[in-house]
Amino acid sequence: MTGKPGYFLTRTPMIAAAVLGVWAFSATAQTTTATDTDTDTGAAQVDVAPDSITPAVLKQADILLWKQPGPTARLQARGVLEIAAADGNPEAQLILGRHLLHGWILERNVARGIALLEQAVAAGHAGAQVELGQAVLSGNGMDADPERAQALLEQAVSQGNRDAMRVLGKQLVGGWDLTRDVERGRALLDKAIAEGDEKARVARGELMLYGIGLEQDRARALELFEAAAENGNGEGLAIYGEDLMWSLRDWSRAEAMLTRAAELGATEAWVTLAHGAMYGYLGGGRRSRAKFDGFAEKAHAAGEEGIAALEATRNMWGINMRASGPETIARLRKDADAGNAAAARFLIGLLRDGNGLNLRRRPEDAAEALETYRDLFDEKTVAQLEITLAAAKAWVPKAWAEVAEAYAARPDLKSIWFGKELYKANENVAFYILQQRFREEGLYRGPINGYATRSTLRATNIACRTLDKTAACYDSVMRPDVIGALLAQ
Structure with a gap:
C-alpha cells in the first residue's frame, strides 16, 4: 500500500470547501469549469488572499488531496496551494512539489515538482530538504547524486528533523547508496528514536534482524519492534512476522504477529499472510490454502x-x-x-x-x-521495464552488449527488483553485465559472452558473499534474488 496519510475528510466539494475555510462557492471564488482552470497548473482560479492561507489551511488542502476528492474539490485545493507557493510559502512549495514529483493524485510534473522543492530548500525548509534529498538519492526524475543527497539530508539533520535522521542514519548503516559509516548512522537512528520516531526504531530493528551493518540480534530486533507496536506502529511486527513465516520457525506465531501488524495499520501484512497461505506456510497444505480468501478480502478492503x-x-x-x-x-x-x-x-x-x-x-x-x-x-519504472523488454528481445551477444550499454548508462535505475526482472527477461544479458563488472573488480578473466560458465559462476559466488543476506549463496547463485541483488550493487 502506498504511504498515504490516513486522514479523514469528507469527499464532497461543498463540505471540503467549508473545512478548508478559505474559499466558498460564491462571488469570492469562481465556479470550477473548463474555463476556470489555469492551463499551466491545472488549478482552479481561486480568489483567495495569500496572507489568509494559514499553515492549518495548507494542511487541510493536503489532506483533501490525499482523500482523492472529485475534480472540483481537487482543483480548489490545488488552487490554494498554487497561490501560497507563488507567494513564496515554502510549506506550500513542499506540499505541491511533492505531489507533482510523485503524481500520486495530481498529474505528475517532475520538472515543476523539483523546481518547487528547490525553492523551498533555498528558503531553508527542512522537510523540503528531506524530500529533495531522497529524490536526488534515488534518481527520481533526475540523475542520482549521492553527494548532494547527503548534503541535503545533513542540512535537515542540523535543523533537528527526525525524518532526515532516520533516512540518513539507515543509509549510512546500510551503505547502499551512501558510503557506509556505521557509527554515525547508528547515532542518528538512536537520536531519532530518543525523540520519539517509531519509524527509526523499526529501521534500527530491521538492520539488526538481518545483520546489515550492525551485529545480528533477533531478540533485540524484536524488542524494538514490540516497543514500536506499543506506540501504534506495526511495521516492525510485519517485518519480523514475515521473516518468521518464510523461515518456517513457527507458523502460528508468525500468523498472529502479522495479524497484529495489519490491525495496527501495516496492512501490507494481509498480503504477506495471503502469500504464505497460498504456498502452505500457515499450517501446511489444504489447511493453509483455505486461509487465502480471508486474507485476500482484508487486503482488498485495505486498498493493497x-x-x-x-x-x-x-x-x-x-x-x-x-x-x-x-x-x-x-x-x-x-x-x-x-x-x-x-x-x-x-x-x-x-x-x-x-x-x-x-x-x-x-x-x-x-x-x-x-x-x-x-x-x-513513474518515469523510473517505465525506463526499467523498457530495458527489460529490450533484453527479452535480445538473442545474440551483440544485442546483449547493446542492452548492457543501455543499462550502464542509467545507474539511477538500479534496484534489486529491476535486477531480478532483467534476469528473468534474459539470463544472458544479466551475466553479460556481471561479467563486465567482475572483470573490472579482478574476479573474472574469461570472455565477456553472457554465458554462465564455470569461471563466471565462481566469480558470482565470490561476489555473492559481499551481499547483506548471504544465505542464498549456499543454495544456488543462479537465482533471481541473488542475481538481482548483485546487479543492484
Whole structure:
C-alpha cells in the first residue's frame, strides 16, 4: 500500500470547501469549469488572499488531496496551494512539489515538482530538504547524486528533523547508496528514536534482524519492534512476522504477529499472510490454502494493490482453483484497467517472460501493455521495464552488449527488483553485465559472452558473499534474488 496519510475528510466539494475555510462557492471564488482552470497548473482560479492561507489551511488542502476528492474539490485545493507557493510559502512549495514529483493524485510534473522543492530548500525548509534529498538519492526524475543527497539530508539533520535522521542514519548503516559509516548512522537512528520516531526504531530493528551493518540480534530486533507496536506502529511486527513465516520457525506465531501488524495499520501484512497461505506456510497444505480468501478480502478492503498479483498467480498455477493462463491475463488486465499499478507491472512481466506452462513469451504484447498502462508508473519504472523488454528481445551477444550499454548508462535505475526482472527477461544479458563488472573488480578473466560458465559462476559466488543476506549463496547463485541483488550493487 502506498504511504498515504490516513486522514479523514469528507469527499464532497461543498463540505471540503467549508473545512478548508478559505474559499466558498460564491462571488469570492469562481465556479470550477473548463474555463476556470489555469492551463499551466491545472488549478482552479481561486480568489483567495495569500496572507489568509494559514499553515492549518495548507494542511487541510493536503489532506483533501490525499482523500482523492472529485475534480472540483481537487482543483480548489490545488488552487490554494498554487497561490501560497507563488507567494513564496515554502510549506506550500513542499506540499505541491511533492505531489507533482510523485503524481500520486495530481498529474505528475517532475520538472515543476523539483523546481518547487528547490525553492523551498533555498528558503531553508527542512522537510523540503528531506524530500529533495531522497529524490536526488534515488534518481527520481533526475540523475542520482549521492553527494548532494547527503548534503541535503545533513542540512535537515542540523535543523533537528527526525525524518532526515532516520533516512540518513539507515543509509549510512546500510551503505547502499551512501558510503557506509556505521557509527554515525547508528547515532542518528538512536537520536531519532530518543525523540520519539517509531519509524527509526523499526529501521534500527530491521538492520539488526538481518545483520546489515550492525551485529545480528533477533531478540533485540524484536524488542524494538514490540516497543514500536506499543506506540501504534506495526511495521516492525510485519517485518519480523514475515521473516518468521518464510523461515518456517513457527507458523502460528508468525500468523498472529502479522495479524497484529495489519490491525495496527501495516496492512501490507494481509498480503504477506495471503502469500504464505497460498504456498502452505500457515499450517501446511489444504489447511493453509483455505486461509487465502480471508486474507485476500482484508487486503482488498485495505486498498493493497499487491493482492491482485497473488490472485493472478493462484489462477495461473491452479492453486485451489482451475489453472488458466488466459484467465490470468484477463484478470490482470481488468485490475490494470481499474488503475492497479501492481497488476499492470505483473502483467507486463508475465507477457514478457511467459511461465513455461500455460503462457508463452510474448514480448511484443508486453511492450503494448506497457504503452497502455505507462501512466500508472513513474518515469523510473517505465525506463526499467523498457530495458527489460529490450533484453527479452535480445538473442545474440551483440544485442546483449547493446542492452548492457543501455543499462550502464542509467545507474539511477538500479534496484534489486529491476535486477531480478532483467534476469528473468534474459539470463544472458544479466551475466553479460556481471561479467563486465567482475572483470573490472579482478574476479573474472574469461570472455565477456553472457554465458554462465564455470569461471563466471565462481566469480558470482565470490561476489555473492559481499551481499547483506548471504544465505542464498549456499543454495544456488543462479537465482533471481541473488542475481538481482548483485546487479543492484
